[in-house]
Amino acid sequence: MTDKNGFFDLSKSGFTRRTALKGLAAGAGLAVAPGFVRYAQAQSSAPIKIGFQSHRTGIGAAYGRWYEKTTAAAIKAINAAGGINGRQVEVIIEDDGTDPGRGAEVVGKFATQHKTDIVFGTLFSHVVIGSAPAAGEAKMPYFVVSEGHHVASTKLNRYVFQPGITDVKSQIQSMAPWIAANAGKKVTQIFPDFAFGYDHRDYLPPALKAQGAEVIAQIAIPPTESSFTKYFPQIPAETEVIYHVMVGPAVLTFVKELGEFYGSNRPQLFGFIDSLEAVDINSPGLEFLDGSHFWEGSPRYAQADDTEAQKAYRAAVGIDDNGAAVGDPKDVSTAAHMFGCWETLYVVKKAMEDAGYKGPEDRAKLVEATEALKEFAEGPEHPQGAKTFNGKIHQCFGIQNISKVEGGKLKVVHKTKIEDGLYEAEGDYTTQAL
Amino acid sequence: MVLLPPPAFAHASDRGHVLLLPTGYYLIGGAFAVAISFLVLALLPPDPLGRFWRRRLPLFTFNDSARTIVSLISFAGFAILITAGLFGSRDPLSNPLPLVIWTLLWAGLTLLQGVFGDLWSWLNPWYGPWRLLSRLTGRGDVGAWRLPQWLGCWPAVVLFFAFAWFELIDPAPDDPARLAFAAGLYWLFTLIAMLLFGYDKWSRSGEFLTMFFSMVARFAPVGRDEQGRLGLCWPGAKLLAAEPLPASGIAFLLLALSSVSFDGLSKTFFWLGLFGINPLEFPGRTAVIGSGSLGLVLTFVLLAGAFLLAVLLGQRLAGSDRPLAQAAGLLVWSIVPIALAYHVAHYLTALLVDGQYALASLSDPLALGWNLLGTADMQVEAGIVAGAGSAWWLWNIQAGAIISGHVLAVLVAHGFAWRLHPQPARAALSQFPLTVLMIAYTIFGLWLLATPTVG
Numbered sequence: 001m002t003d004k005n006g007f008f009d010l011s012k013s014g015f016t017r018r019t020a021l022k023g024l025a026a027g028a029g030l031a032v033a034p035g036f037v038r039y040a041q042a043q044s045s046a047p048i049k050i051g052f053q054s055h056r057t058g059i060g061a062a063y064g065r066w067y068e069k070t071t072a073a074a075i076k077a078i079n080a081a082g083g084i085n086g087r088q089v090e091v092i093i094e095d096d097g098t099d100p101g102r103g104a105e106v107v108g109k110f111a112t113q114h115k116t117d118i119v120f121g122t123l124f125s126h127v128v129i130g131s132a133p134a135a136g137e138a139k140m141p142y143f144v145v146s147e148g149h150h151v152a153s154t155k156l157n158r159y160v161f162q163p164g165i166t167d168v169k170s171q172i173q174s175m176a177p178w179i180a181a182n183a184g185k186k187v188t189q190i191f192p193d194f195a196f197g198y199d200h201r202d203y204l205p206p207a208l209k210a211q212g213a214e215v216i217a218q219i220a221i222p223p224t225e226s227s228f229t230k231y232f233p234q235i236p237a238e239t240e241v242i243y244h245v246m247v248g249p250a251v252l253t254f255v256k257e258l259g260e261f262y263g264s265n266r267p268q269l270f271g272f273i274d275s276l277e278a279v280d281i282n283s284p285g286l287e288f289l290d291g292s293h294f295w296e297g298s299p300r301y302a303q304a305d306d307t308e309a310q311k312a313y314r315a316a317v318g319i320d321d322n323g324a325a326v327g328d329p330k331d332v333s334t335a336a337h338m339f340g341c342w343e344t345l346y347v348v349k350k351a352m353e354d355a356g357y358k359g360p361e362d363r364a365k366l367v368e369a370t371e372a373l374k375e376f377a378e379g380p381e382h383p384q385g386a387k388t389f390n391g392k393i394h395q396c397f398g399i400q401n402i403s404k405v406e407g408g409k410l411k412v413v414h415k416t417k418i419e420d421g422l423y424e425a426e427g428d429y430t431t432q433a434l
Numbered sequence: 435m436v437l438l439p440p441p442a443f444a445h446a447s448d449r450g451h452v453l454l455l456p457t458g459y460y461l462i463g464g465a466f467a468v469a470i471s472f473l474v475l476a477l478l479p480p481d482p483l484g485r486f487w488r489r490r491l492p493l494f495t496f497n498d499s500a501r502t503i504v505s506l507i508s509f510a511g512f513a514i515l516i517t518a519g520l521f522g523s524r525d526p527l528s529n530p531l532p533l534v535i536w537t538l539l540w541a542g543l544t545l546l547q548g549v550f551g552d553l554w555s556w557l558n559p560w561y562g563p564w565r566l567l568s569r570l571t572g573r574g575d576v577g578a579w580r581l582p583q584w585l586g587c588w589p590a591v592v593l594f595f596a597f598a599w600f601e602l603i604d605p606a607p608d609d610p611a612r613l614a615f616a617a618g619l620y621w622l623f624t625l626i627a628m629l630l631f632g633y634d635k636w637s638r639s640g641e642f643l644t645m646f647f648s649m650v651a652r653f654a655p656v657g658r659d660e661q662g663r664l665g666l667c668w669p670g671a672k673l674l675a676a677e678p679l680p681a682s683g684i685a686f687l688l689l690a691l692s693s694v695s696f697d698g699l700s701k702t703f704f705w706l707g708l709f710g711i712n713p714l715e716f717p718g719r720t721a722v723i724g725s726g727s728l729g730l731v732l733t734f735v736l737l738a739g740a741f742l743l744a745v746l747l748g749q750r751l752a753g754s755d756r757p758l759a760q761a762a763g764l765l766v767w768s769i770v771p772i773a774l775a776y777h778v779a780h781y782l783t784a785l786l787v788d789g790q791y792a793l794a795s796l797s798d799p800l801a802l803g804w805n806l807l808g809t810a811d812m813q814v815e816a817g818i819v820a821g822a823g824s825a826w827w828l829w830n831i832q833a834g835a836i837i838s839g840h841v842l843a844v845l846v847a848h849g850f851a852w853r854l855h856p857q858p859a860r861a862a863l864s865q866f867p868l869t870v871l872m873i874a875y876t877i878f879g880l881w882l883l884a885t886p887t888v889g
Contacts, residue, residue, distance in 0.1 A: 054525070056525060056526050056527055056608070057526065057608055058716070058718060058719070059716045059888050065816060092524055093523070093524055093525035093528070094524050094525075095524075095525065095526050095606070095608060095609065097605065097606060097608075097718055097719055098716070098718060099605060099717070099718025099719050099720050099721070100717065100718055100720075100721075101605065101718055101720030101721065102605050102606055102718060102719070102720055103718075114524075126715065126717065126718075127718075192714055194712050194714060194715055195715065196714070196715070223712045223713060223714040223715070224703045224706075224707050224712075224713060224886075226453060226703070226885075226886050247714055248450075248713070248714045248886070249449040249450040249453060249886045249887065250450065250453060250886055251450055252450040252451065252453065252454055253450070253453050253454060256454065278820075279450070280820075280821050280822075283451065283821065283822045284451075284454060284822045285451075285454045285822075324817070325813070325815075325816070325817065327813055327815075328813065328815040328816065328817040328818075329817065330817030330818070330820045330821045330823075330824065331815065331816045331817035331820055332820065332821075
């Protein structure tokens with residue numbers, strides 16, 4: 001089901017979101033979709049079952065919705081092209097409520113009740129950390145799309161992989177060369193006073209130092225704060241760059257108040273789009289961000305030099321040029337992260353094919369086959385860009401985008417190199433028993 | 435393991451847009467609106483207003499002949515939903531059971547009851563099966579057993595609390611199978627209770643949904659009298675004809691309001707801060723079962739205490755020697771418009787988005803690839819509640835609902851006050867403490883919608 005350029009063309013497939021992704025009874029549903037008939041006849045084996053640990057409810061629901069859409073699109077494309085090892089792929093969604101306790105239960109359900117081949121798709125780090133022991137215990141390959149450093153830290157276990165999105169340590173580190181060369185040498189960091197902020201607090205200073213720049217102040221803001229004016233006088237006057245990674249509902253207030261504090265004469269601003277993922281960049285209160293820069297995993301807005309693969313991916317997932325749902329322009333996607341679901345599923349496909357994967361009895365082989373992967377070429381399966389994979393720490397490394405807010409859009413002005421984000425491995429999962 | 439840095443993605447949700455709105459003015463304005471309603475009512479002569487408010491427009495009469503069949507159809511639908519819950523999709527946004535129960539029934543039907551009157555008395559999945567079974571066994575309308583008088587509707591209070599706990603505190607009330615068990619068992623339990631104690635009796639003392647829905651329906655501008663005649667009236671006017679509720683009924687209505695209030699409160703940064711929980715890294719429902727259970731009880735106790743105190747003070751101020759129970763039993767009906775307003779404000783966004791998921795799921799209830807209603811592949815437009823523009827509209831609708839609900843509550847309470855105290859001056863005096871409570875609750879309700887929350 002590819003067009004003349006070799007890209008997935010789903011418009012003619014007859015597959016729908018539901019037929020690709022409908023939970024427990026998906027196999028039955030697929031059989032009645034018109035495009036499926038020939039595959040149904042071509043092979044008789046049962047579908048490969050992927051347990052999707054999904055943030056359908058709870059604080060992750062806005063991300064969960066887009067992870068679900070991206071996953072549905074990827075599965076649709078994979079099935080339309082013949083599935084994995086000639087077998088169709090069925091996704092079973094279980095809601096984890098964005099709750100670590102519930103997450104572990106859900107992994108258990110996938111292992112014992114649904115008997116899925118793998119578990120996939122978790123975003124929130126505390127859910128990953130809460131669920132990983134259950135996955136290890138059940139010897140269930142667990143492919144997360146969380147960007148946390150927890151997988152690469154090698155403090156989880158051999159069954160946990162993050163092959164579709166770069167971890168936050170690598171992201172932060174790879175921002176340093178551009179910041180030092182283009183934004184300024186004296187950086188003040190403003191971050192929320194909890195683990196999310198601590199990643200930035202801890203990883204940025206050494207990376208900047210290596211580039212001849214320095215962090216001159218670190219301002220930690222209590223997570224429950226909803227007004228920020230009183231913190232701004234702590235920003236040193238000689239600050240050339242404010243590096244901000246605020247998250248939560250008060251982000252808009254933060255930006256607005258920062259704008260009121262500085263007026264038109266401000267230092268350079270650099271942030272992570274995590275702050276404003278799924279939020280319209282043109283929302284009232286965000287005017288101050290015009291001309292500032294953001295990290296983006298995958299660009300929200302369509303770019304002039306987008307590859308054919310990127311265009312095909314965006315069309316398949318259903319996002320328009322502004323990164324919002326096609327037909328629903330106010331529904332802004334979580335574009336910077338959700339590509340990871342698409343790419344992870346293609347890694348799973350590749351690893352299952354390499355392992356000659358037949359069923360749950362081959363899970364250990366799947367783990368080893370995944371660990372043996374080295375790199376993923378940019379293309380329809382990896383539209384965000386090329387990646388390398390370190391099988392010892394179960395983590396991929398990829399390029400990052402630095403985008404400038406310009407004319408109400410995010411325009412990519414720099415793409416980092418994979419090498420910018422590499423760091424010394426902190427351990428080796430392959431030494432653990434399977 | 436705990437030392438690992440767990441990045442969180444706390445979403446800059448649509449509450450972020452509300453934080454930029456001048457919500458403080460709404461809080462002040464809402465408080466004034468309620469206070470001024472009280473003053474106006476205190477100065478108005480009760481009789482003309484009462485006559486005006488009691489005006490009715492009779493429409494037409496219809497009998498109950500179709501009620502059994504409607505309820506049986508509803509029961510069949512319920513049975514399909516339970517089947518879907520057990521065997522359909524595991525995704526709570528694709529499986530129709532959680533969407534119908536939580537979104538269409540609990541959030542949606544409550545509002546319909548408040549507008550169109552007691553639809554539930556026809557739609558509930560018990561009446562039809564009960565009628566068939568009681569005819570077959572020849573028992574007629576009265577059950578074999580009698581509920582003791584002192585029990586009042588305490589069973590409904592207990593069951594409503596269990597329901598609220600399941601909705602608000604249980605780790606996974608949306609899980610289709612879990613909900614199918616809970617709803618299926620409750621249906622069976624209720625049917626047995628109705629066969630044992632009689633349909634009417636159990637509906638008035640034990641079946642909490644019927645209790646809640648019929649109370650809400652008393653607010654509706656549409657109603658049907660004993661003779662089966664449909665008519666129009668002013669919103670809330672039917673409440674004035676209500677009899678005093680017993681202690682259990684007072685507790686029931688206050689619990690209905692306090693549980694929805696707590697749902698709002700439990701998500702605020704303020705509440706989570708009390709328990710040292712970082713809202714940007716919310717640890718999930720399994721981590722807050724203890725504080726949630728405590729909060730659910732505490733909100734009820736505080737509301738009940740404040741309400742009874744306000745009524746007691748009012749009675750004292752008016753120099754009335756009527757028993758507190760009678761005054762509280764009547765005045766508690768004024769909670770109905772507030773409970774409805776909270777319901778509108780609280781569930782509005784869920785209704786707008788999950789309502790779409792519900793519509794899609796009903797086309798393919800068992801995840802078999804069906805498209806019964808042609809909605810199976812509809813695009814769910816989450817953007818309907820996203821962005822600054824939507825936030826402005828939603829906030830105004832929500833704030834409008836909260837303020838009008840309280841103004842109507844003041845009006846209803848005044849109607850009862852005139853009944854309790856024939857002298858207008860005393861009636862007004864008796865309402866002073868309750869009005870203060872309502873002003874406070876207006877501010878609280880608006881604050882819940884304006885303050886930072888998780889999710």
